[in-house]
Amino acid sequence: MAKPWATFGVDLHLEPTGGGIRRGLTDALREAVRSGRLAPGTRLPSSRSLAADLGIARNTVADAYADLVAEGWLTARQGSGTRVAERVVGPVADGGGVGAGAGAGVGAGTGVGVGASRPRGAVDSSPGAVSRPGVSGRPPAPDPARPRTPRLPHPPAPRPAYNLIPGTPDLASFPRTAWLKAARRALADAPYQAFDYGDPRGRIELRTALAGYLARARGVRADPDRIVICAGFSHSLRLLGAVLWARGARTVAVESYGLDVHWNLLAAAGLRTTPLPFDERGTDPGRLTDQGAVLLTPAHQFPMGGTLHRDRRAAVVDWARRTGGLVIEDDYDGEFRYDRQPVGALQGLDPDHVVHAGTASKSLAPGLRLGWLVLPPDLMAEVLKAKGGIDACGTLDQLTLAEFLTSGAYDRHVRAARLRYRRRRDALVAELARRAPKVHATGIAAGLHVVLRLPPGTEHQALRAAAWHGLAVHGLHRYQHPEAVVERGDALVVGYGTPPDHAWSGALEALCAVLPE
């Protein structure tokens, strides 16, 4: 049953409930509408597009839509497509049940680990540091005080030609035309008051659009009044760090693997980070005690690439309820799963104890500096105080992203990006099988990166070879928390989403060249 649903759930977050394909699809759509996860007015993908996504016949989708139109759940009108009917049947909007079942349900059946991707190098506190040489690296300027050597005796270390460092999407495929179109509309529609100092939570248009999107795509129980727009996940984490410290917390549990920039941001807020154990079911919350919070990547552990086991999802939430601790869910790449529908947001299990943190950095671009927090109600005032009581993000980008979401441009972009990354991942796995059979890709088929397990003792050698082949790539060791007790083995963390299309095959070729045969 899992196979035909393929990448289905990423947009609609449906759960097929058994039976034939048509019946399964019909039931899943009906349930999504009934529960409110698909809000009234939501436009569904065209039958052609959904069928292609699912790998099923277009007629099957068209029939399922027709059934639901007949039942009154959907409406279909020439020119405006198929939409969720405005007549509300079940508990919708911010009712208690929305998304909760989804969040719990989709966790079932997955059994790997946990998942977050932001590049170590991307947030570097030394301004001049060039941490991603393939992208931003420039050769150092010649020192005018030193006479120029006409020819160096040894060739200098080559400048990386390819970049497989994880943490960014393919920036060359940023949808410039669609973004500009959305910006034009947003500028034309904005009341002049939109140019004023704004609501410290962020623009209501964006918070509303996000609430709808997060509910249907990630099973988040979202309400515009619970959302705060931030300047990317780093800003979100800084705000939460300040709030936790002000509440008296001094320690935050983190995963054994993650990003040091996040640990450093928490440290800057006065919070010690202590790693939780990690095994094949993901991060083990059994060691959670009196920490003020736990920072997790439940849908797709970064960098290890698993999903958090459902028992552990439940255990984390139990801990939070029992102790009053906060769960911070870093849902950095929830849009990108290639084999099945993604695990729903942990926040859906308990919106009063889980902060859902999302970002446009992976789905669109880090340069937008747009992220969001979906907060438990009692945290809002404290987060806004930490934010300085002021909106931090530009109005125009916020309005443009809102327009991008509501017009369907975001879904279109994500669908195209998903296809691009999925093909890259498939090509990578196929090429490994052919040329480096001792190397194994691990983790779920998702996201923008993969961990490649190497034969013992070969990581350092592979990294050295990469440097000399002009390939920027990271070893797993740099993603390990200094206090973590784990048997990590040798591995590379490969960000296959990073290169532009034209450089991808070259990057893959370079990667294969440096892997042990």
Added chain:
Amino acid sequence: MAKPWATFGVDLHLEPTGGGIRRGLTDALREAVRSGRLAPGTRLPSSRSLAADLGIARNTVADAYADLVAEGWLTARQGSGTRVAERVVGPVADGGGVGAGAGAGVGAGTGVGVGASRPRGAVDSSPGAVSRPGVSGRPPAPDPARPRTPRLPHPPAPRPAYNLIPGTPDLASFPRTAWLKAARRALADAPYQAFDYGDPRGRIELRTALAGYLARARGVRADPDRIVICAGFSHSLRLLGAVLWARGARTVAVESYGLDVHWNLLAAAGLRTTPLPFDERGTDPGRLTDQGAVLLTPAHQFPMGGTLHRDRRAAVVDWARRTGGLVIEDDYDGEFRYDRQPVGALQGLDPDHVVHAGTASKSLAPGLRLGWLVLPPDLMAEVLKAKGGIDACGTLDQLTLAEFLTSGAYDRHVRAARLRYRRRRDALVAELARRAPKVHATGIAAGLHVVLRLPPGTEHQALRAAAWHGLAVHGLHRYQHPEAVVERGDALVVGYGTPPDHAWSGALEALCAVLPE
């Protein structure tokens, strides 16, 4: 000599040096090029536009340009206008003399007080607070628990129809078309790496454009490497507060009049604010002792509206040199002076002890959330650390503002805005003379607001009348530091820049109606 130069210096920041008009203009332009304040490649205004600005004959400007082209200082090419020649004659770039003389020189001859405008209500830490009723105010939602009274016995307080609260420009005149055009170009020209995590100082394109603009328009000794882009002045002040605290400072001197949001931001950083005395020459720096910093609005004291006397400018810098204290120059509305060229930036006197803080909030719109700091070199690392080592502002807005500046759209917009605000100010002063002769407009002819002195004991009455006439306006009392010892008298602080054009005459009419006759 002062008269004919009128609004001249706002864009080019020139000092006429005596002699005939043509010779004065020629000398001033030559000096600006020689000193580097007009960087090579800078495009000069058309002779028609400059002549209109100065109220002189177009031929006079054309002749001055021709002289300087002949001398090699300028170049003129059909289609690309008149530009500063690329051949560098004097000390340019970040040489020691750039802008310093300008900063000192333009202070001469002014003799009033000091000048910063950000609205008290704009940065409000309580999310739901409606602090600017004319703009964002909504009547409170009816309480569903209370039965609706069909008709209230007394009319409710009227909802303000007009907004004269200072701190925002006319948002309805935000240059949407020009901005979109710049955004289109910026998007088209940006390398794909621009969408990545960026330089924590901000985009180099914007820092470079700002360095050129601030040098020519404000006499700032700017270098792109000394500039940090921030999310508005509030963000700038938060960063500086964190840096000062980390350096061991616990007290910051402020002006007797100012914005409580600024005092509160400093307090949130752990810094006590102590007001300096204020008199007809502006803020008195004589009481500066061991404070870690002083926050000033030297070009146009907010809200009192004077410029800081040149002796006091020198004294502030002396104090900083002597004690190692930091001068924070809040240059919020330096673009808008109507009677003469604006006082140059205090930073020009000593870039190693003065932080120049600017913003697009008054010249364009607060919703852009774009401001900048020009820092002493030894402060850069600390500010970036406080910033979290990451760029906080969206790439696209930064690139768009850079394009806006370099294309000349910024100058065009500022010129149009200056004309708009100047006319409003003139109309206000004329109307006061006719209808409220006991009320006196004080402060220099500049900026977006004016202080109206009222007969003793009438401020409270005027504010009450304003509320009942649907006019949102502030009394002077709310801008006074709680610890300030000043004889303030009764006054209104009128933000004549705030209303959209269509509401301006109504707002002025409402204002006159509530003033004592």
